[in-house]
Amino acid sequence: xxxxxxxxxxxxxxxxxxxxxxxxxxxxxxxxxxxxxxxxxxxxxxxxxxxxxxxxxxxxxxxxxxxxxxxxxxxxxxxxxxxxxxxxxxxxxxxxxxxxxxxxxxxxxxxxxxxxxxxxxxxxxxxxxxxxxxxxxxxxxxxxxxxxxxxxxxxxxxxxxxxxxxxxxxxxxxxx
Amino acid sequence: xxxxxxxxxxxxxxxxxxxxxxxxxxxxxxxxxxxxxxxxxxxxxxxxxxxxxxxxxxxxxxxxxxxxxxxxxxxxxxxxxxxxxxxxxxxxxxxxxxxxxxxxxxxxxxxxxxxxxxxxxxxxxxxxxxxxxxxxxxxxxxxxxxxxxxxxxxxxxxxxxxxxxxxxxxxxxxxxxxxxxxxxxxxxxxxxxxxxxxxxxxxxxxxxxxxxxxxxxxxxxxxxxxxxxxxxxxxxxxxxxxxxxxxxxxxxxxxxxxxxxxxxxxxxxxxxxxxxxxxxxxxxxxxxxxxxxxxxxxxxxxxxxxxxxxxxxxxxxxxxxxxxxxxxxxxxxxxxxxxxxxxxxxxxxxxxxxxxxxxxxxxxxxx
Numbered sequence: 006x007x008x009x010x011x012x013x014x015x016x017x018x019x020x021x022x023x024x025x026x027x028x029x030x031x032x033x034x035x036x037x038x039x040x041x042x043x044x045x046x047x048x049x050x051x052x053x054x055x056x057x058x059x060x061x062x063x064x065x066x067x068x069x070x071x072x073x074x075x076x077x078x079x080x081x082x083x084x085x086x087x088x089x090x091x092x093x094x095x096x097x098x099x100x101x102x103x104x105x106x107x108x109x110x111x112x113x114x115x116x117x118x119x120x121x122x123x124x125x126x127x128x129x130x131x132x133x134x135x136x137x138x139x140x141x142x143x144x145x146x147x148x149x150x151x152x153x154x155x156x157x158x159x160x161x162x163x164x165x166x167x168x169x170x171x172x173x174x175x176x177x178x179x180x181x
Numbered sequence: 182x183x184x185x186x187x188x189x190x191x192x193x194x195x196x197x198x199x200x201x202x203x204x205x206x207x208x209x210x211x212x213x214x215x216x217x218x219x220x221x222x223x224x225x226x227x228x229x230x231x232x233x234x235x236x237x238x239x240x241x242x243x244x245x246x247x248x249x250x251x252x253x254x255x256x257x258x259x260x261x262x263x264x265x266x267x268x269x270x271x272x273x274x275x276x277x278x279x280x281x282x283x284x285x286x287x288x289x290x291x292x293x294x295x296x297x298x299x300x301x302x303x304x305x306x307x308x309x310x311x312x313x314x315x316x317x318x319x320x321x322x323x324x325x326x327x328x329x330x331x332x333x334x335x336x337x338x339x340x341x342x343x344x345x346x347x348x349x350x351x352x353x354x355x356x357x358x359x360x361x362x363x364x365x366x367x368x369x370x371x372x373x374x375x376x377x378x379x380x381x382x383x384x385x386x387x388x389x390x391x392x393x394x395x396x397x398x399x400x401x402x403x404x405x406x407x408x409x410x411x412x413x414x415x416x417x418x419x420x421x422x423x424x425x426x427x428x429x430x431x432x433x434x435x436x437x438x439x440x441x442x443x444x445x446x447x448x449x450x451x452x453x454x455x456x457x458x459x460x461x462x463x464x465x466x467x468x469x470x471x472x473x474x475x476x477x478x479x480x481x482x483x484x485x486x487x488x489x490x491x492x493x494x495x496x497x498x499x500x501x502x503x504x505x506x507x508x509x510x511x512x513x514x515x516x517x518x519x520x521x522x523x524x525x526x527x528x529x530x531x532x533x534x535x536x537x538x539x540x541x542x543x544x545x546x547x548x
Contacts, residue, residue, distance in 0.1 A: 029480055030262065058392055062507040064496050075494060075507075077481050081403075086481055088494075095437065098545030103296040109392045117226060135219040135547055144227060151227055164189075 007081040010034060013053040020045050033090040043091045044101055047076060051106055061103070061113035063121050067147040070095045072123060076103070093123075099113045102127040118160055120145035184212060189532065191220050197294075197536045198246075200543035202520055206529060214524035217516050220545040228330035229506045234260060234334065235471045237503065242328040244508055245545045247290060250283040251486045252493075253332035256506075258413060259482040259495040260334035263475050264465050272336035273414050274456040276347065279322070279331065280414075280484075281445040281452075283339035286315040286358070287446075287487040288438045292367060295435055297378050304367050311359060314352050321345050334473075336462025346453060353446050359443065368436055377432035381527065381535040384429055391512035393523065395489025397539050400434045402427040407485040419451045434538040436485070474501055477529070484510045510545030517546065 006014075006028055014026065014034070021042040027035040038046055055078035062072040071092040073181055078087045102125040104111045114125040115134050122143040124131070133139065142149040173179050184383040187204045190196035199220040205213040225244055229237050231479040241256050242249035254276055261268060293308030295301075295502045323331035323338065331338050346394075367373055383393070385401040397470055406423040408416040424440040426433035465473040477499040483492030489511035515523075521540065524532060 011359065029478075033481065035479065049275065056389065059395075059490060059492060060481065060494055060507060060509040061496060062481075064505045075479075077509075079483075081405045081492075084407070086411075086483075088479070088481055107520040108390065108515045108522070112513070118195065124475055135222040137219065143238075144317075149227075151224065 006034060007032060007085050009054065009080065009086040010020065010087070013050060013055065013087070016053060017046055017049055020049050029088075032084050033086045033088070035090060038089060038091050040091050040093055040100065043074075043076075043089065044103070046089060047078070047103060050078055050087060050089070054082050055085070056140060057081065058103075058107040058110060059086070061110055061117070062118050063123060063145075064094070065095070065121065065145065065147045067095070072098050072121060074100060074123075085094045098123040100125055104128055120144070183207070185381050187529070190217075196533070197541045198515070198543040200536075200541065200546075202524070202532070202536075204524065204529070204532070209529045211524050211527055211529065211532065214520050216520040218543060218547050221543050222465075222507070223548070226508065229503055231502065233466075233472060233501055234475055234503060235473065237506075238330050238333060240326045240471065242330060243309055243544075244548060245486075245491075245510070245542065246327075247542065248283050248287045248487055249328050250279050251484055251491050254280060254328065254414075255331050255482050255484055255491060255493045256495075257334045258484075259480050259493050260465060260475055262480045262482060263478050263495065263497050263498060264308075264334075265476070266335060266463060266465055268336050269460045269463060270457055271340075271459045272461045274452045275337050275461065276332055277414050277419075278341070278449050278452045278456075279319075279329070280451050281423070282315050282318065282349070284487050285442055285445050285503065286312045288442055289315075291438055291487075291540070292363065292435070294537055295367075295373075295377075295534075298530075298537055299372055301367070301370060301372050307359075307363065311356065314355070318345060318348050318352060321348060333462065335465050336460070338462070340461045341456075351451065356442070357446060360439075363439065363471075368432075368439065373432070373435075374394060377430065377435060377534065377538075379428075379430050380531050381431040381538060381540075382429055383523070384456065387523075388429075391519055393489065393519065393539075394514075395485065395487070395540065396434050396437050397489065397515060399423065400426045400437055401429040406492060407483060411483070413482070413484055415452075416448075418455075419448050421448050431534050431538040472501055474499060475503075483509065488542060489513050491545075508545065508548050510542065510548070512540050512542045513546055515539045516541045516543075 057079040059077040076089040190201040201217040241252040293305040296304035323329040355357040479496040492509040494507040498504040
């Protein structure tokens with residue numbers, strides 16, 4: 006862990022009472038927080054130099070019944086990455102928006118609503134971004150099976166033998 | 182005069198790939214703009230969860246069409262970090278050579294690309310022709326021109342032969358001779374000077390707020406480069422500079438790309454000199470090399486692509502397949518938030534210039 010990073014985590018200790026720190030390598034740290042302490046932690050880390058939001062995404066832990074939200078913060082001062090992660094319930098997934106901290110998070114949140122069905126309070130613009138006329142489960146959930154979906158949506162067509170036979174005659178492959 | 186809704190793209194010669202922008206225009210000034218991605222959504226993140234770690238190698242280069250090698254290196258670095266594998270030294274140097282060659286190829290192509298919106302049609306021919314020489318090198322190295330699938334977890338697929346090294350040296354000598362001609366043709370050209378200087382301005386605060394990385398940020402005067410700040414491979418062992426500019430306009434962004442080419446040449450020359458002999462790959466785990474398992478854990482790995490920070494967040498549950506992979510496209514912030522925030526106020530004819538110089542890349546946004 007770099008000095009810069011440990012300073013930031015120390016200050017975080019004052020704001021957030023309990024959190025787990027996993028050191029992945031010299032410049033990468035993952036911290037697990039409770040949902041209610043994510044927002045204060047993020048705004049503190051932002052003011053401590055981790056002001057670049059590299060990524061905001063989610064992981065579906067279907068066996069636990071949880072969605073893990075992942076905020077990856079990056080600092081240009083020392084090249085440190087802090088992965089802030091929190092787990093929310095999978096049944097009624099809702100969280101608060103961070104678009105006031107990082108405006109680009111709007112689009113990440115919109116994407117998460119589309120692909121996981123996670124709602125973000127305070128972010129009203131939840132129009133579909135990538136998919137068009139989607140009519141099934143949010144596709145990046147683990148219980149969505151793309152193979153079954155495509156079989157249901159695009160069933161196998163049965164071609165009559167005569168048609169192929171005729172086509173061969175027209176093409177001159179066989180004599181009719 | 183009333184507002185008119187204008188659909189720009191995906192089928193438009195000035196559009197940058199399969200991407201669309203809905204603009205409300207008044208006269209020829211943009212009042213409101215809305216990005217419309219999704220034309221190239223192929224569901225890579227879902228597909229990767231359903232394939233073996235090794236099978237994904239065929240998928241990942243397709244995520245970013247102009248610069249596929251960064252995908253391979255990010256994926257390989259993430260898997261190695263999770264599995265705690267030490268990669269042979271020679272393989273790391275070869276990876277750096279491939280990455281820098283790819284960077285030169287993209288910069289040459291973008292110098293060709295800027296010819297389109299400006300109507301300067303000699304640039305495209307020159308840029309694409311010189312890029313083709315790099316593709317020849319890749320063909321000799323890996324057997325493929327665009328999607329190499331050459332950088333694999335644990336090293337590179339096969340060794341770099343002396344013949345390829347000779348080709349690279351020859352090409353670098355050739356390119357160094359060509360660069361002054363490129364400068365004369367493109368950057369001293371009157372069309373380029375008048376059409377790009379002071380156009381599509383982006384100041385430092387907006388760039389940082391938007392989360393823009395790479396050339397777009399460096400054109401505002403900050404030397405933020407992941408190769409320097411958070412070095413991966415052996416970028417901390419080679420000597421190179423990060424060119425910056427202070428204007429923050431379209432011209433400085435294109436010119437920065439041009440100024441990065443000599444730095445890449447410098448890096449490749451050092452790599453070729455310092456590359457030791459030896460093995461080029463190691464297995465990730467014991468047993469079947471194609472069905473390896475990766476230990477449980479999650480990492481975020483990012484590299485400096487030609488357009489900015491390009492990263493993968495990889496989660497493994499200890500199985501034969503990745504549990505989840507998230508792709509952070511380098512141009513995600515400027516493509517989605519940037520268009521909505523920045524385009525209002527610009528003129529229609531400057532929109533393609535903004536899209537081109539900010540490096541908007543639809544395939545990595547849609548994924």
